[in-house]
Amino acid sequence: MIEIRDLEKVYQMGEETVAALAGVSIDIARGEHIAITGASGSGKSTLMNIIGGLDRPTRGRYLFDGEDVSGFDDDDLANFRCRRIGFVFQSFQLLPRLTALQNVELPMVYAGLPPAERRARAATLLERVGLGARTGHRPTQMSGGQQQRVAIARALANSPDLLLADEPTGALDSQTGKDVLQLFRDLNAEGLTLVLVTHDQKVADQARRRVTFQDGKIISDQSGAGQ
Amino acid sequence: MRRIDLVVFAARAIIAHPTRSALTSLGVVIGVAAVVMMTSIGLGAQQRVTSAIGGLGSNLLIVSPGASRGPGGGFVSQGAGTGQTLTEDDARAIQTQVEGAAAVAPSVRGGAQLTAEGANWQTRVEGVTPDYLTARDLTIASGRMFDENEARQGRKVIVIGQTIATELFGADIDPVGKRIRVGSVPFEVVGVLASRGQSGFGQDQDDIVLGPLQAVRSRVVGRRVQGSNVQTIYVKADTADDMDRLQEDVTNLLRERHRIRQGAEDDFSVQNMASIMEAMQASVKTFTSLLAAVAAVSLVVGGVGIMNIMLVAVTERTREIGLRMAVGARRNDVLFQFALEAITLSVIGGIIGLIIGVGGGFLMAKLGDWPVAIAGWSIPVSLGFSLIVGLVFGAYPSWRAARLDPIEALRRE
Numbered sequence: 001m002i003e004i005r006d007l008e009k010v011y012q013m014g015e016e017t018v019a020a021l022a023g024v025s026i027d028i029a030r031g032e033h034i035a036i037t038g039a040s041g042s043g044k045s046t047l048m049n050i051i052g053g054l055d056r057p058t059r060g061r062y063l064f065d066g067e068d069v070s071g072f073d074d075d076d077l078a079n080f081r082c083r084r085i086g087f088v089f090q091s092f093q094l095l096p097r098l099t100a101l102q103n104v105e106l107p108m109v110y111a112g113l114p115p116a117e118r119r120a121r122a123a124t125l126l127e128r129v130g131l132g133a134r135t136g137h138r139p140t141q142m143s144g145g146q147q148q149r150v151a152i153a154r155a156l157a158n159s160p161d162l163l164l165a166d167e168p169t170g171a172l173d174s175q176t177g178k179d180v181l182q183l184f185r186d187l188n189a190e191g192l193t194l195v196l197v198t199h200d201q202k203v204a205d206q207a208r209r210r211v212t213f214q215d216g217k218i219i220s221d222q223s224g225a226g227q
Numbered sequence: 228m229r230r231i232d233l234v235v236f237a238a239r240a241i242i243a244h245p246t247r248s249a250l251t252s253l254g255v256v257i258g259v260a261a262v263v264m265m266t267s268i269g270l271g272a273q274q275r276v277t278s279a280i281g282g283l284g285s286n287l288l289i290v291s292p293g294a295s296r297g298p299g300g301g302f303v304s305q306g307a308g309t310g311q312t313l314t315e316d317d318a319r320a321i322q323t324q325v326e327g328a329a330a331v332a333p334s335v336r337g338g339a340q341l342t343a344e345g346a347n348w349q350t351r352v353e354g355v356t357p358d359y360l361t362a363r364d365l366t367i368a369s370g371r372m373f374d375e376n377e378a379r380q381g382r383k384v385i386v387i388g389q390t391i392a393t394e395l396f397g398a399d400i401d402p403v404g405k406r407i408r409v410g411s412v413p414f415e416v417v418g419v420l421a422s423r424g425q426s427g428f429g430q431d432q433d434d435i436v437l438g439p440l441q442a443v444r445s446r447v448v449g450r451r452v453q454g455s456n457v458q459t460i461y462v463k464a465d466t467a468d469d470m471d472r473l474q475e476d477v478t479n480l481l482r483e484r485h486r487i488r489q490g491a492e493d494d495f496s497v498q499n500m501a502s503i504m505e506a507m508q509a510s511v512k513t514f515t516s517l518l519a520a521v522a523a524v525s526l527v528v529g530g531v532g533i534m535n536i537m538l539v540a541v542t543e544r545t546r547e548i549g550l551r552m553a554v555g556a557r558r559n560d561v562l563f564q565f566a567l568e569a570i571t572l573s574v575i576g577g578i579i580g581l582i583i584g585v586g587g588g589f590l591m592a593k594l595g596d597w598p599v600a601i602a603g604w605s606i607p608v609s610l611g612f613s614l615i616v617g618l619v620f621g622a623y624p625s626w627r628a629a630r631l632d633p634i635e636a637l638r639r640e
Contacts (some may be wrong), residue, residue, distance in 0.1 A: 076559040154554065
């Protein structure tokens with residue numbers, strides 16, 4: 001599904017140029033469950049942002065289902081994020097004034113779905129993540145674990161090809177973190193491709209494939225075991 | 228995305244902060260209300276000026292003895308008897324030799340006590356020719372105007388205004404055929420003038436008595452006006468377009484008749500009511516524009532208020548913008564959401580301002596005692612302007628929101 005070759009991302013920091021990615025090549029197949037680990041500043045988040053279409057590489061090739069994403073303009077990227085990618089963030093990033101249902105609806109609004117259809121699908125998704133009874137609650141009325149489930153439901157709104165999660169358990173206590181990871185495993189078992197960025201080795205160990213970053217490069221790429 | 232959802236987003240954001248939204252709109256409310264009220268005051272004043280001068284008779288030249296004093300001195304009273312330079316012959320000459328004069332009416336006037344059936348009334352009596360009615364746009368309500376023969380023969384007949392009729396005979400009695408003593412001389416009432424109400428200058432235009440020139444001159448005015456002299460000659464033009472030419476012709480004719488040498492001052496003055504009206508309307512218009520311009524400045528200030536609050540909103544909602552972009556909002560979706568928010572605030576302010584402005588216009592008209600004059604165009608124009616204000620001052624904050632980097636925005640606390 002994803003083919004990345006010699007990807008580089010260079011930032012200009014005043015006089016200095018900093019290479020966040022210094023030649024990364026990786027293939028991701030449909031249905032994979034990948035954990036990307038590495039120290040902060042190792043380039044893992046940059047790669048995730050590029051894969052998710054939030055950022056563009058300086059050099060290199062990024063093909064998604066054969067399409068060259070690095071050549072997309074802003075609107076193409078927005079559309080790409082809308083329909084093919086689901087994001088889950090460490091800090092949930094729910095809009096505080098909207099209910100759980102409205103938060104989950106948001107990506108479908110940008111996809112142009114009519115309200116009735118949006119609402120029905122959002123309710124189904126909240127049911128799927130175990131929050132069927134809380135559709136009318138606002139984020140402030142929910143626990144961290146519940147908020148992250150809402151965020152996961154939102155990420156699934158437009159049936160994405162790929163779910164990108166950046167430290168999804170970072171803000172949760174260990175039990176709710178485990179529950180969220182279990183949810184991810186279930187979704188993966190249903191066929192969803194999953195890329196998790198984390199610096200928590202325990203979280204990374206749960207993935208079937210583990211990629212480790214250091215100084216903008218992949219230093220190890222192991223498959224097997226996990227779970 | 229569907230357009231209606233943009234509207235929903237904008238509306239939600241406005242409703243989320245009711246106080247802030249109200250205060251943001253307030254600037255536009257004040258601006259639009261001020262523009263509407265100022266233009267309505269200006270229009271009311273303009274109408275009042277028009278009716279004030281129009282009440283003197285449109286298309287009218289007023290020829291008076293003695294040179295006018297200084298610029299615009301036409302309004303300075305010459306004082307009775309200061310000039311004895313105009314005669315009935317002058318009036319006749321204007322009638323016969325100047326082209327485009329529809330009516331020429333010489334007149335004299337003097338104060339007198341009127342008495343009839345025990346009632347009395349102090350007023351001013353004018354001695355005129357029948358053409359006076361045409362020249363001053365007066366009409367007879369009952370009875371008739373005296374004719375040329377009666378005027379020439381010095382017959383003691385008069386035409387009176389409604390005020391006189393009411394004061395001397397009561398409201399319900401037709402005074403035609405009754406007698407009135409003017410001073411000590413009895414006159415017969417042959418007609419009553421149609422009511423004209425108050426003039427724009429606040430004078431009662433129905434407090435009027437018209438008699439034949441000769442009779443009034445000799446019996447009422449007395450020695451102050453001698454021979455066949457007159458105090459004023461009213462010249463009404465055929466059309467309003469030709470007033471300047473007519474004024475010039477009358478001036479030239481009178482200079483010639485009075486044998487005034489080249490370069491010497493006129494011993495009479497000719498006032499052109501049309502040009503006086505034009506000048507006054509122009510000054511009122513300028514004044515109105517000035518008021519509207521000052522009001523428009525407050526509209527701009529209101530726009531700056533909107534821009535200020537929208538910039539704050541963009542900063543406050545940076546993370547929200549980042550999130551919206553991450554889940555698929557295009558830059559234009561963000562741009563339009565914020566622009567729509569600014570425009571909505573501005574237009575709501577415009578509508579409220581319009582209501583207040585129209586209400587204020589009515590109130591001002593009542594207090595100022597002039598006709599309500601809400602210009603029809605002020606409604607679409609003020610709404611259009613509030614739309615433009617929202618668009619212009621919402622543009623920069625919306626643009627700032629739309630060009631945020633989603634990664635940076637999501638990281639913002």
